[in-house]
Structure formats: C-alpha cells, structure tokens
Amino acid sequence: MTTVALLGNPNTGKTTLFNELTDKYAYVGNWEGVTVDKKMGKIRHSEMVVVDLPGIYSLTPITKDEAVACNYLLNDSPDMILNVTNASQLKRNLLLSIELLEFGRPVVLALNMIDDLKANGVTYDFDELAKRLGCQVRATNARKKSGLDQLRQELLATPPETTAPLHLAYPAAVQDAIATATQQLVADYQLTPTFANWLAIQFMNRNQIVRRYASKHQLKPLLTQQDAYDKQDFEEQIFQTRLAFIDETLTATTKYLHEVSNANLTAKIDRIVTHPLLGLPIFVGIFLLMFKLSFDWIGTPLSDVMDAFISGPLSATASHFLTSVGAMPFLKSLIVDGIIAGVGGVLSFIPQIFVLFACISILEDSGYMARAALVTDRLMQLIGLNGKAFIPLIIGFGCNVTGIMAARTIEQPKERLVTTLISPFMSCSARLPIYGLFVAAFFDRNQALIVLSLYFLGIALALFMAKIYQWVFKVKENSVFIIELPKYHMPRPDIIAMGTWEKGKGFIRKAGTVIFGGTVLIWLLSNLGPAGVVTNIDQSFSAMIGRFVLPVFAPIGITSWQTISALMTGILAKEVISSSMIVLFHLSGQTGLIATFSSLFTPLSAYAVLVFILIYAPCFATLATIKAETNSTKWAVYSVVSNTVIAYLVAMIIFQVGSLFI
Amino acid sequence: MSILINSVIVIAIIGGAGFVLYRHLKKSSQGSCPACEYDCPAKQQLKKHQAEKHMS
Structure with missing residues (x-):
C-alpha cells in the first residue's frame, strides 16, 4: 500500500483536493485551521492512501497542528508527497516545497487555483519549473475539478521510491556542516544518506521537533554541534539561500500572458468588507x-x-x-x-x-x-x-x-x-x-x-x-x-x-x-x-x-x-x-x-x-x-x-x- | 396488552435511555475528539484504523 502525504500552506485547497482525489468527503472551509489533525482516504480504484495533514507554512512548527505534519514525516515516512500550492502565492509556498523536496521522497507539486493566477495575466513554464525543482508539476483547479484526472494518473504512475533530494547551494560553512553530520549519521546510526541529510538541515534550521527527535535518539553528531550551528546563525543562512533559489526559479519560469487592466473583483470587495470602519x-x-x-x-x-x-x-x-x-x-x-x-x-x-x-x-x-x-x-x-x-x-x-x-x-x-x-x-x-x-x-x-x-x-x-x-x-x-x-x-x-x-x-x-x-x-x-x-x-x-x-x-x-x-x-x-x-x-x-x-x-x-x-x-x-x-x-x-x-x-x-x- | 408486556416495554425504554445516557457520558468524559458529536471523516478513518489495528 502506497502512502501519499498531502502537504501545503493553509488555504491552498488541500482538503478540497483530498475530497476530489479520494472520493471521501472531508470538512472543507475556506479559511485556515480547518485540518487540525490528519485525515486519510483511498484514491479511487487503487490501493494508494492519501493522508491530508494540517496546513503549514514550514516544517519548523510553531503550533500544535504544525507539529502534526513534521511528526508525520519523521515517524510515518510516507512513500510520496503531494505538495499543494496556491499558484498565485508560489513565492511563499515554495519555502515549504523546498523542505519537502529535500526530504528525498518523490514529490508531485500541484499548482492549485491556477485559474486565479491566469486571471492575473501570469502563468509558469511548467517543464522548466519541474526541471529546476526536480519533481513533477501539475496545474489544477480543485474547485472546478480541472486537472484532477491528470494529477491522479501522475500519482498512480509515480514509482514510490526514494529519489534524489533537492540540493541547494547553501553557503560553504553550512554545506560542510551538513556533509559532516550526514556522513557521521550514516556511519554511526545506519540512517539513509537522504534522511540524514534532511535531518541535518532541519536540525540546523532550529526545527524543535527534529531537535527533540535527535535528543531522543541521541544523535551525537548533531547534538554536539548545536551551539556552533546556532552561533553561526545557520538558520538565517539557510533561509536566505532558499529565498534566493525561489527568486531565481520564479524569474526563470514566470510567463506573462497579458496586461491586467482592471483591478480584480476580490480587491474591490475587500476594500469595503475589510474597511477599518465598515468592516465590523x-x-x-x-x-x-x-x-x-x-x-x-x-x-x-x-x-x-x-x-x-x-x-x-x-x-x-x-x-x-x-x-x-x-x-x-x-x-x-x-x-x-x-x-x-x-x-x-x-x-x-x-x-x-x-x-x-x-x-x-x-x-x-x-x-x-x-x-x-x-x-x-x-x-x-x-x-x-x-x-x-x-x-x-x-x-x-x-x-x-x-x-x-x-x-x-x-x-x-x-x-x-x-x-x-x-x-x-x-x-x-x-x-x-x-x-x-x-x-x-x-x-x-x-x-x-x-x-x-x-x-x-x-x-x-x-x-x-x-x-x-x-x-x-x-x-x-x-x-x-x-x-x-x-x-x-x-x-x-x-x-x-x-x-x-x-x-x-x-x-x-x-x-x-x-x-x-x-x-x-x-x-x-x-x-x-x-x-x-x-x-x-x-x-x-x-x-x-x-x-x-x-x-x-x-x-x-x-x-x-x-x-x-x-x-x-x-x-x-x-x-x-x-x-x-x-x-x-x-x-x-x-x-x-x-x-x-x-x-x-x-x-x-x-x-x-x-x-x-x-x-x-x-x-x-x-x-x-x-x-x-x-x-x-x-x-x-x-x-x-x-x-x-x-x-x-x-x-x-x-x-x-x-x-x-x- | 397484558401488564407484563406493558412493563417489559417500559423497562426496555428506560433501560435503553439509561444505556444511551451512560454511553454518552462515558464518551464525553474522554473529552476532545471522542466528546465531539460530529462523526467527521477523520473520526471515521481513525475508528477504521483502530479496528484494523485491533484485528491484527
């Protein structure tokens, strides 16, 4: 039985996508915080199980529901990841995608709400995006049920094997530290190189769940270096590298369809509905x-x-x-x-x-x-x-x-x-x-x-x-x-x-x-x-x-x-x-x-x-x-x-x- | 309808009511998800998962 983890930022349409893919109804709300625990459902006519996890902005948890997602990756280790993104907010969404791509499992990236993006006169070169990220990219619109059959086929056709993780060009000091820690974790703790690499990056990124995991399993190569990582502010260096990578990727893959002359309807309604005086x-x-x-x-x-x-x-x-x-x-x-x-x-x-x-x-x-x-x-x-x-x-x-x-x-x-x-x-x-x-x-x-x-x-x-x-x-x-x-x-x-x-x-x-x-x-x-x-x-x-x-x-x-x-x-x-x-x-x-x-x-x-x-x-x-x-x-x-x-x-x-x- | 049948029906209704109240209070006392009345898909899956785990 292949397990697919459904991960993404809050309010990217994950739950709607989950319902459409699995033929199971899960409560859908057009606001964040709806999925506070994981839900599971089988993809129609297959043995593939999809696990819908709470919406998160990164794997570094702040809230209890965010910890659910990180713990799931650490302890349940899914065979594949379906990363749902809001196509209109890809810059922010890709910060999580990078962490998932570094995990080393096959990732299918769903650019959901693609119609909203196109309405703004923008689209992406999907082939180029897939090449740069090292994963499959599919455009979907879960509400209109478009692109879902292709996405389902993509998931069923993707072999659930460990793939090469995404390697970003982190600064030399970070790279060296990752390489050293990975080597020692593989040698001394029999971890797979991919998992050890991801664990090291997450540890340096001050992920508290991963740090607790390291303490629990006494992963000394990481624990002994914790102060050194924090003193050199590896977290900030990792963040800046990811941001630069995202900027470069989006610049290279964004295509402009036409000029958008009229301000969109949402902005017009919001000017009234969220007005400081009229809102209440x-x-x-x-x-x-x-x-x-x-x-x-x-x-x-x-x-x-x-x-x-x-x-x-x-x-x-x-x-x-x-x-x-x-x-x-x-x-x-x-x-x-x-x-x-x-x-x-x-x-x-x-x-x-x-x-x-x-x-x-x-x-x-x-x-x-x-x-x-x-x-x-x-x-x-x-x-x-x-x-x-x-x-x-x-x-x-x-x-x-x-x-x-x-x-x-x-x-x-x-x-x-x-x-x-x-x-x-x-x-x-x-x-x-x-x-x-x-x-x-x-x-x-x-x-x-x-x-x-x-x-x-x-x-x-x-x-x-x-x-x-x-x-x-x-x-x-x-x-x-x-x-x-x-x-x-x-x-x-x-x-x-x-x-x-x-x-x-x-x-x-x-x-x-x-x-x-x-x-x-x-x-x-x-x-x-x-x-x-x-x-x-x-x-x-x-x-x-x-x-x-x-x-x-x-x-x-x-x-x-x-x-x-x-x-x-x-x-x-x-x-x-x-x-x-x-x-x-x-x-x-x-x-x-x-x-x-x-x-x-x-x-x-x-x-x-x-x-x-x-x-x-x-x-x-x-x-x-x-x-x-x-x-x-x-x-x-x-x-x-x-x-x-x-x-x-x-x-x-x-x-x-x-x-x-x- | 004899007194016996009347009594049996009354006892069955009261017994049934007592049972559902007992079950409600027992379930509610666990708090959070078990106390929630909504049988959401997450809960259905969880029950299924627990049943499968129990079987194995």
Whole structure:
C-alpha cells in the first residue's frame, strides 16, 4: 500500500483536493485551521492512501497542528508527497516545497487555483519549473475539478521510491556542516544518506521537533554541534539561500500572458468588507441576515409546520394506537408525553438549525470567514488577543467542543488557555431550540434581533473575560496572526449541502441519544416521587429538586420550579433543556409551551433566562474537553463555577435593572 | 396488552435511555475528539484504523 502525504500552506485547497482525489468527503472551509489533525482516504480504484495533514507554512512548527505534519514525516515516512500550492502565492509556498523536496521522497507539486493566477495575466513554464525543482508539476483547479484526472494518473504512475533530494547551494560553512553530520549519521546510526541529510538541515534550521527527535535518539553528531550551528546563525543562512533559489526559479519560469487592466473583483470587495470602519458593521449585518433567514423568514415557518405535525397527527395517532392495543396509562404517557413530545419538540427546530448551518457554510465557502477573522483582529487586539482566537470562537458557534479543540492552533500556551476558557461563552447551536421557544413566545416580531443580541452578548462577555484573564495570567507574548485571504468565489452547492449536513447531522444523532435519554430521565423524575409513582407532578422528585433551589433564582425572574429542573438537565446537553420543559409542563409540543410561558415569564424575565442559559455551566462534553485540552480537572471545575456565577450576575443585573424601567 | 408486556416495554425504554445516557457520558468524559458529536471523516478513518489495528 502506497502512502501519499498531502502537504501545503493553509488555504491552498488541500482538503478540497483530498475530497476530489479520494472520493471521501472531508470538512472543507475556506479559511485556515480547518485540518487540525490528519485525515486519510483511498484514491479511487487503487490501493494508494492519501493522508491530508494540517496546513503549514514550514516544517519548523510553531503550533500544535504544525507539529502534526513534521511528526508525520519523521515517524510515518510516507512513500510520496503531494505538495499543494496556491499558484498565485508560489513565492511563499515554495519555502515549504523546498523542505519537502529535500526530504528525498518523490514529490508531485500541484499548482492549485491556477485559474486565479491566469486571471492575473501570469502563468509558469511548467517543464522548466519541474526541471529546476526536480519533481513533477501539475496545474489544477480543485474547485472546478480541472486537472484532477491528470494529477491522479501522475500519482498512480509515480514509482514510490526514494529519489534524489533537492540540493541547494547553501553557503560553504553550512554545506560542510551538513556533509559532516550526514556522513557521521550514516556511519554511526545506519540512517539513509537522504534522511540524514534532511535531518541535518532541519536540525540546523532550529526545527524543535527534529531537535527533540535527535535528543531522543541521541544523535551525537548533531547534538554536539548545536551551539556552533546556532552561533553561526545557520538558520538565517539557510533561509536566505532558499529565498534566493525561489527568486531565481520564479524569474526563470514566470510567463506573462497579458496586461491586467482592471483591478480584480476580490480587491474591490475587500476594500469595503475589510474597511477599518465598515468592516465590523458589515460583519454584524451579515450575522443579522443569517438569523433573519433562520428565525424569521425560512427556519421558523418550516419549524412551525414540523411542530404542528409532531404535536398534532403524529402524537394523536400514537396515542390512539397505544389506547387501541391496550397500553397502560404509564406506558402511553412515557411514549406520547415523554418521547414524542420531548424529542419531537426538539426535532421541530431542525429547519432553523439547518438554515443557520447552511448560512455558515456559504460564508465559509465564499471566502468571507477569513475576512471576518481579519476584521475582528482589530477588535481582538484591543483586549490582547488576535484574530487567530476568533477562529476557535466562531467554530464554537457550531459546537463548543470543536471550538475548544480548534484553539490548538494558538501557539502561546497562556493565550490558548484564555481562548479555551472563553469558548463556552459562544452560543453553540445546541442552545438554538431553547432560544427558538422563548423568542417565539415573547419576541415574535424581533426574533432574529433577540437571537443576534444573545450571540453578541456572548462575544462581548468572552472579550471582557479575556481581558481579565490576560491581566490575571500576566500574558505578555502574543501569537503571530497570519491569515491567507482567499479569492472570493461563488459557493458551490454540493460543498454547501455537504457542509450543512456534516454540521447538522450531529444534532439529529443527538435526538436519538442524549436528548432521548435526557427526556426519559426527566419524565421518570417527574412521574416518580419518594412514595413511588405520583399522579401529581408537584410531588415528584423533579419538583422537589426544582423547588429547593427556586428561591435562589427569584432575583433573575424565574418563578417556576419546572424551569430550574429543566436548566439542570442542560448539563447533559443544552438541547435537553427544551425537551425537559415540554415534558415538565405536560405539553404536546412547542405551541403549548409557548402559550404556557406567557403566564410564567414577562419579556424581561424571559430575556434574563435566555442570558442565563447562554452563559451558565457548559455541557458535560465541553467540560471534559476543557479538562483534556488543559490537562487539568481544575480548569473544568473552574469553568462550571465561574460561568454559573457570571451567568447569575449578568441575568440578575438585566432583570433587576430592567425592572426599574419596564 | 397484558401488564407484563406493558412493563417489559417500559423497562426496555428506560433501560435503553439509561444505556444511551451512560454511553454518552462515558464518551464525553474522554473529552476532545471522542466528546465531539460530529462523526467527521477523520473520526471515521481513525475508528477504521483502530479496528484494523485491533484485528491484527
């Protein structure tokens, strides 16, 4: 089985190429940081396995995801390398290509997004480029699927044998040091000359992963010379030599097709979208439009139809059927009032969630998300973070777990911890059903605006807490934020459809697992009491628990024990709050619950409850992820306590101050 | 439907719910990738890889 490592700079279209070559769908985002671990897939009709690795600018790792790529080369040693480059940014992309060509495995260089380059009136002499680099060169456009068959054939036809590595004319002192180290490594450690040569160059280039590898394997020819290499600044000499080689190669191979008279469309759009003053209002406007589509225009009407079906014909038919087959009231109640009402009540929010995910997929695929990170970078800098922290935060809008995992791309440990701790303030999609219930009940005409305000309150609170953490943790060093701004393009329907499905199917799966489990659990707690089965819910366990803590929540406007009991189930998963409420209020769906809400809440107390739900303790999966990513139970416990206290304080301020005016 | 069948169905539903909750909490407690609900291709490949490793 031949293994091909897919390597390249971030946002060069690697993941799209991976999907096209392997016939496997992998999540595609038109912004960096999407591939944080390696993915594998087989090339169609072959035994060749392609491994998609995170996007990197060089093999010298700064972040955790960059270390994945270097470690893979060191430990898994692929048979071949497919180096994907952005043809329009070849000068920067070739810095990584050189390191890969020096590795000594057959390299196929894919010049992706070739159409963008040609649109700028430039192309390359591919034969000359291949000759100078010592590898196969293929022009592709993964999005338009052009050049992919040739690339696939090229990969299948290339023999997976060690080839002569690229030899650059490094300065004499560097050359001599490489030659000496290589010779000794081959003689004393039985390494192949090619690998020893690459290892020596990487070691001199201060690659920390390679230096750790050398320490682990006690490679004395390198370790004993480390100080000498660093004192002579071999790293800079290597860099300058590579840069000179790239300049010379590109000068010799660049061909100009025609003069480009009109400034391209991307630059024109960017002048407005990334404008220092207009950028943020546009960002807010796009989010408002997204919520308008999800809550006002498309999502809610469809959701109402689904709810009418679940709470109407489906519920009635199930009830009728169970009665006709002689089911006892306890079983009938469990199925109709528990499972169908609870799980069905949450499932009726599928249209809203899918519309929102479709909007996010469109923003990703069009290229806007990268701009959003750039726009927010200015805001983030004010509180000591940068746009790099925005990416995990916005991923947290889908699910806080993946958001926290995406914080791995932040290289500074303290900054990473700060981003991890503020991630749960991002309003994940699991909270949407409960928002949907409350906004439909109290803010019918301003549903999108209220949901938008919650999202931005989450962002504002995250930024405020980040500033406090920066001060407490004494964060001085900041990560470097570099982001590739891809060209805008029309979103591709298949990518949008798959992206939406990938994001949304987790929600559907949850309906059959944790939402179902949580609904049955709350149904049991509301039908059982200290004396056994109860007919009056006020004597149940859930009523006892809810009533016990109810006085504590009075200052934020909660007056029903059912709300408290439902909030407690949110620790399982936030979606369970909605299903628990439907079960606890003995209703058949969201329509009944919305009517009941009007006697329990005012618009002000409803908003305070929504704010509490936005901020309070993260779900169990998020807590476990905080523990796993920080290697500490302390931070997970801290997250529960701090988020709940902050949620309580903010909700109380909103309710109490609001009560003075409303 | 007899009391016995009614009871068996109720126990099966509650048992099933208990099992999915237990599995959810167990999976979530591992944090990070196992706790994530998205069954992304990376996760599918990883599972396949682990299964192959286990078999061999």
